[in-house]
Amino acid sequence: MRNISALVFASGLAFLLLVITWQFILGGAPMLIGEAILQQAAEELGAANLVTSVVLGYRGIDTLGEIAILFTASTATSLVLSSIAEKTSAKSKPGLRDDGTILASSASLFFPLLMTIGLYIILHGHLTPGGGFQGGVILAAAFFLPLLAVPGRGVNHSGLALVEGFAGASFIVIGIIALFQGKAFLQPLFGHGEMGSLLSAGSLPLLYIAVGLKVGAELSGLLANLAEPSGNGDETLSATESASTEQTSMQAEKTKS
Amino acid sequence: MTTNLIHWLLYGGAMGLIVIGIVGVVTLTNIFRIILALVIAEAGANLLLVIAGYRFDAIAPILTGQALSAMPTTQIMVDPVPQAMVLTSIVIGVGVQALALALVLKVYKNYQTLDxxxxxxxxxxxxxxxxxxxxxxxxxxxxxxxxxxxxxxxxxxxxxxxx
Amino acid sequence: MNNIAFNVALPLLTAFLLPIISSGSKSATRFVGPFVLLAMLWFALAYFNVLQHPVAIALGGFLPPLGISFHLDNLSLLMAALIPLMMLLLWPYNNREGFREESLLLLLAGAASGLALSGDLFNIYVFYELLSVASFGLAAANRTAAAFAATFRYVIISGLGTVLALTGIALIYTQTGTLNLAHIGLLASQLNNPVGLSAFALIVIGIGVKAEIFPVNGWVPEVYSTASPRISALLAGLISKLAVLVIIRLLVVAYQGSQALTLLLVLGMLGIIWGELSAWHSKDLKRMFSFSSIGQLGMVLVAFSIPGDAGMAAGIAMMLHHLVVKPGMFLLTENWNGPIKKLKGAATSSPLAAFLFMLFALSMIGVPPLPGFWAKLLLVTGLVEANAPLYIIALVVLLTATVIEAHYLMSTALKIFSRGKKKHFKKLLQTPFNLTIATIFGAVLLAALFTLTPLGNKLNQIATESSDRSLYIKTTLSLKLPPQVKQQVSKVQ
Amino acid sequence: MIWVIALMVFIMLVGAVTVLLVDSHVSAIAASSAVSLALSVIFVILQAPDVAMTEAVVGSGLSSVILALALFRLNRNKAKMEQSDA
Incomplete structure (x- = not known):
């Protein structure tokens, strides 16, 4: 019954989408704001990569929302995966198989290389393709590789949280500074500099560094959370025990207080 | 003619991904596979967005070489706005995917099944x-x-x- | 002057810093959240007092169609003020587990404010996603097996909705070449074709996951009965209204044609039928309230599908009424968790809770002097005046639903007030906190009863303002259209 | 160029169908990774280098790693359960 209605829904949707495809005007969209941005962006923001001008300039608050989403996802993931009492320490439980020293040493060889590439991509985000997200992912890979190669090595979660918190906060603080200077929230600061040079495009590179560090720290945290075992199932209430969670949690609270 | 064909191919590809993904989400019963289907549907929507900003014979929206000094540039560029949107939505997708997988792990631990x-x-x-x-x-x-x-x-x- | 952006920036900033704060001092963690919410309330109310006519605010200093703008009118500011208010009422003051739930709630507050204020389609999508992810975390926060499974289904249905909404936004972009709502409104004629309308349908169904709209509300009973009552109250009371707000903005600004209204009407009627019938059959309070929430949101949707000011007024009235009543009801379930059959004698152990239930139930059914009656009256008169076959059918559905609603709520009330063993409900006296909050909701409802005239006037003012399409467009685009866009627009039209 | 696009769209669609139909989870992850790779090639052709880079790094890299990690833990849970059963 459920399956049939689901199929009807899906086929209806497929039909709708196919009809839409048929209706498309071939030859492209009107591109009203796109065209205007192409004309103005270089002058207004001074970033050679116009996508960066859109990501951090015209649609800066989207990017804020996006890093907030990553943060939320990683908070929620750790809420879901961690044990209630947070007693199980990650270090005592090796997460993955030990694959020997070759992997371990090559991982430590790769670490600085990946870090350099990641930072390079972040720093040149306003000039060439790439930027905070892509570089951040590579940073996360750099952190995660040793963890994969040397099982049992714990992750410094409080360090990650520190980087994550301050990177995210500095994005917003840069936005608020603009507000205190009488500009709009998230309005780019400083001058444009010379187009195409590393020190150009005002505060955009700073924003991208913040985004890169935050994305890197968050994804490392996510990966580490998924890789580490979180106890042996004793921390969640099992199916039959869950009958009266609310009452038990209330009880627990009472005993605590 | 070729431009038409390219359009059809691209739109068909994007819509195909969306439809395949949604059909997968709706019909599959394995919860791990449902997440994969969702990822595919999202990829389709992203492709649709990028196509929306594409123009023929245009270059990427990055100023290089001579264009840096000669503003505003004379070359036609593709629309940067959908590209920025897709960047955002790809990263969002990964966050949601990780959360969904964490839930799958927990659900499996509690119910010992993926059905x-x-x-x-x-x-x-x-x-x-x-x-x-x-x-x-x-x-x-x-x-x-x-x-x-x-x-x-x-x-x-x-x-x-x-x- | 631009400090409404703080309503988004402050909660996000605090949420980012909360892990660091909590490693420093535990007590600071518990106070900083309510403090930020108070600040948000203050910012929203400050604007509310000053605002004479709608204004738009360009974020990042880029003029609207290019940059993102916030649209401030009475409706969006009302929501922006209600968000911190509801959060303060439903804040987990007694939470000692850690900072994560507080962090998620703050993120929820920031996302909700962004959603209420934003005037840009893709920005709305981003905040909607943030809202979703935060609510996933909160829904799973109970950490039972059933909560995880329910949240997983919620994530999948929301993910499906996300894909549909994103597809819809992409379609709108291919048709109009812009993302700003006001600019889309200016180019609305471009959307009056199959592609534009299906884009609307896709967005309605996609965003409708949170608004509990008919085909995508399978998660509602499961999540509400596995999450803690506070979270259910928040999701049912506040978050669903924000999703509805997005839909009506899109409807008012870009889709004034009858097809879009018909779509909403049909979805709303299906929601009413499905929700009320399921509520009728359900055997425990939480699920009964979840299903009746679906039914109520169906009524809200039907109200908004009535063209003109009348529909807007009825819709907003229904929305606000549900926003007060449903959280109160969910808070009562904390103590009355269990099958309805076993509620016998609940009234003797706590007369206050029983009185509150009676008050909420009567108002929801629409018994004359209570606010719920006036909201439903607006809806009924609107439907009668619309005077089209479909609206008459909707009227019949609505009245039938009211009868069903009255039946199941009153039979529950009879159970509560009948004699029974007292000892079942001892716990009620031990957790007075939720009951206090529920009492506040009840008091608000009663206060509304005594200020009906000023409320009605304000409601009409808000309704006229927010159903005015040209006002919305003018407000945002009066910030000056960039020259290139102006040329292009004149070329297109 | 049209042949490249046609090939990539073909790979993408076949990969997507494979994800739904193939039995093994590992193959499904590989197929979804292939979809992402083909997609990033299309993004390059569509003059979107930023998006292509993100899709390659996130879609076929990070996403697959996350999926593989989750699968690894699922399998280990399964193995543990079978042990305790036996």
Whole structure:
């Protein structure tokens, strides 16, 4: 019954989408704001990569929302995966198989290389393709590789949280500074500099560094959370025990207080 | 002619991905596979967005070489706005995917199955159980396949603190 | 003057810093959240007092169709003020587990404010996603097996909705070449074709996951009965209204044609039928309230599908009424968790809770002097005046639903007030906190009863303002259209 | 160029169908990774280098790693359970 209605829904949707495809005007969209941005962006923001001008300039608050989403996802993931009492320490439980020293040493060889590439991509985000997200992912890979190669090595979660918190906060603080200077929230600061040079495009590179560090720290945290075992199932209430969670949690609270 | 063909190919590809993904989400029963289907549908929507900003014979929206000095540039560029949007939506997708996988791990640990229908039945049984209502779904269930946990008959409100 | 952006920036900033704060001092963690919410309330109310006519605010200093703008009118500011208010009422003051739930709630507050204020389609999508992810975390926060399974289904249905909404936004972009709502409104004629309309349908169904709209509300009963009552109250009371707000903005600004209204009407009617019938059959309070929430949101949708000011007024009235009543009801379930059969004698153990239930139930059914009656009256008169076959059918559905609603709520009330063993409900006296909050909701409802005239006037003012399409467009685009866009627009039209 | 696009769209669609139909989870992850790779090639052709880079790094890299990690833990849970059963 459920399956049939689901199929009807899906086929209806497929039909709708196919009809839409048929209706498309071939030859492209009107591109009203796109065209205007192409004309103005270089002058207004001074970033050679116009996508960066859109990501951090015209649609800066989207990017804020996006890093907030990553943060939320990683908070929620750790809420879901961690044990209630947070007693199980990650270090005592090796997460993955030990694959020997070759992997371990090559991982430590790769670490600085990946870090350099990641930072390079972040720093040149306003000039060439790439930027905070892509570089951040590579940073996360750099952190995660040793963890994969040397099982049992714990992750410094409080360090990650520190980087994550301050990177995210500095994005917003840069936005608020603009507000205190009488500009709009998230309005780019400083001058444009010379187009195409590393020190150009005002505060955009700073924003991208913040985004890169935050994305890197968050994804490392996510990966580490998924890789580490979180106890042996004793921390969640099992199916039959869950009958009266609310009452038990209330009880627990009472005993605590 | 070729431009038309390219358009059809691209739109067809994007719509195809969306439809395949959604059909997968709706029909599959393995919860791990459902996440994969969702990822595919998202990829289709992203492609659709990028196509929306594409123009023929245009270059990427990055100023290089001579264009840096000669502003505004004379070359036609593709629309940067959908590209920025897709950047955002790709990263969002990964966050949601990680959260969904964490939930899958937990669900599997608790119910020892990846079958969505079975999980749904057991979840409903659990809810009935915790609210003290005896399962309403017993007639819909495949009888004899695997027994549901017997709902307790004693009053849950009173048994709360016993554990 | 631009400090409404703080309503988004402050909660996000605090949420980012909360892990660091909590490693420093535990007590600071518990106070900083309510403090930020108070600040948000203050910012929203400050604007509310000053605002004479709608204004638009360009974020990042880029003029609207290019940059993102916030649209401030009475409706969006009302929501922006209600968000911190509801959060303060439903804040987990007694939570000692850690900072994560507080962090998620703050993120929810920031996302909700962004959603209420934003005037840009893709920005709305981003905040909607943030809202979703935060609510996933909160829904799973109970950490029972059933909560995880319910949240997983919620994530999948929301993910499906996300894909549909994103597809819809992409379609709108291919048709109009812009993302700003006001600019889309200016180019609305471009959307009056199959592609534009299906884009609307896709967005309605996609965003409708949170608004509990008919085909995508399978998660509602499961999540609400596995999450803690506070979270259910928040999701049903506040978050669903924000999703509805997005839909009506899109409807008012870009889709004034009858097809879009018909779509909403049909979805709303299906929601009413499905929700009320399921509520009728349900055997425990939480699920009964979840299903009746679906039914109520169906009524809200039907109200908004009535063209003109009348529909807007009825819709907003229904929305606000549900926003007060449903959280109160969910808070009561904390103590009355269990089958309805076993509620016998609940009234003797706590007369206050029983009185509150009676008050909420009567108002929801629409018994004359209570606010719920006036909201439903607006809806009924609107439907009668619309005077089209479909609206008459909707009227019949609505009245039938009211009868069903009255039946199941009153039979529950009879159970509560009948004699029974007292000992079942001892816990009620031990957790007075939720009951206090529920009492506040009840008091608000009663206060509304005594200020009906000023409320009605304000409601009409808000309704006229927010159903005015040209006002919305003018407000945002009066910030000056960039020259290139102006040329292109004149070329297109 | 049209042949490249046609090939990539073909790979993408076949990969997507494979994800739904193939039995093994590992193959499904590989197929979804292939979809992402083909997609990033299309993004390059569509003059979207930023998006292509993100899709390659996130879609076929990070996403597959996350999926593989989750699968690894699922399998280990399964193995543990079978042990305790036996």
């Amino acid at each position: 969505l229908r079975e999980i749904h039945h057991r979840m409903l049984a659990d809810i009935d159980h915790s609210s003290g209502v005896i399962s309403l779904l017993s007639e819909e269930q495949p009888k004899g396949e695997r027994p549901l946990p017997e709902p307790e008959t004693k009053n849950v409100l009173n048994s709360g603190g016993e554990k």
